[in-house]
Amino acid sequence: MKPENAELNSLLGKNIRMIRITRGYSQEYLALKTGINQSNIQRLESGYVEIRINVLAKICSVLNISLYLMLLLSDQKGVFTNSSGELQKVKDILVEILDSTTLNDEVKRNLIEGILKNSG
DSSP, X not given: OOHHHHHHHHHHXXXXXXXXXXXXXXXXXXXXXXXXXXXXXXXXXXXXXXXXXXXXXXXXXXXXXXXXXXXXXXXXXXXXXXXXXXXXHHHHHHHHHHHOSSSOHHHHHHHHHHHHHHHO
């Protein structure tokens, strides 16, 4: 993997994992629905391999999130972001929900599901 892509692949992997778990999907389910080997799903989520755009598109389709939103959520260098700061607001809300100790997992899942549904 090229060093300049390592950060993006790591963030994409973390976001794939977060959204997969939010949807209540196992790695096995995602592998079955995308036709991607489960060990490769694990490696993608861990950021160990470079994610090709066609693979990311398959994963996004199964996770019911737009490819564009997935790229925006993973964009730390501002390549895809707009200047209005809307993306940062969405990221901040998602992080706040995930870090909350007062919300149970089901409530977190429902909140994130609603955000992703309305953002995609």
